[in-house]
Amino acid sequence: MQSRFQTLALPHLDRLVSFAYRRLGNRADAEDVVQDAFVRAWLNFGNLREENCVRPWLYRIVRSVLSDFHDRRGRREVLAPTMQLDETREDLGATDEPGPFERLVDSISTVQVYEILRMVPETFAVAVELHDIEGFRYHEIAEITGVPLGTVMSRIYRGRKLLAALIVTHSANWDLSDRWTGAGERRATVRQS
Secondary structure, eight states: OHHHHHHHHGGGHHHHHHHHHHHHSOHHHHHHHHHHHHHHHHHTGGGOOOGGGHHHHHHHHHHHHHHHHHHHHTOOOOOOOHHHHHHSOGGGSOOSSOOHHHHHHHTSBHHHHHHHHTTSOHHHHHHHIIIIISOOOHHHHHHHHTOOHHHHHHHHHHHHHHHHHHHHHHHTTOOTTSGGGOTTOOBOOOOOO
């Protein structure tokens, strides 16, 4: 069983640490969260029904540990300014074709996307990251986060609007020659729904 667990779970370790780091902004905390998640995964490995579902299963466990981590620390979500959400145009939300949102996100670096994503309330930021960056489908995100499919779609839509509003607000403060846009740094890419 140990060999099977290592074969199925360990290939996802680095991405899970990166995901946790983007949620927490602290590498040591992210590693602790993933370590706790792997302990939970090991203890519940017998409950894994389908081996091809190990990736969303691991993300769901990491999300649970992150939630516990935030509760232990007594951290409250920092809400993005709601005025900016109201002022953001409707066409910056989720679309079937490349549109203003995708062009806006593509115009900044990956580092900037993650910095701004940290300012978005956790529930919206996680939905956007899991869909647009990690590439999960709506039903997989519903499983990972434990919310209905419609809620996932709504969170992605609202999260994108918040992200777009914050990008527009903060882009005036970015110097294109500074550390945010170092040579060779890849640009953020956003999956289309």
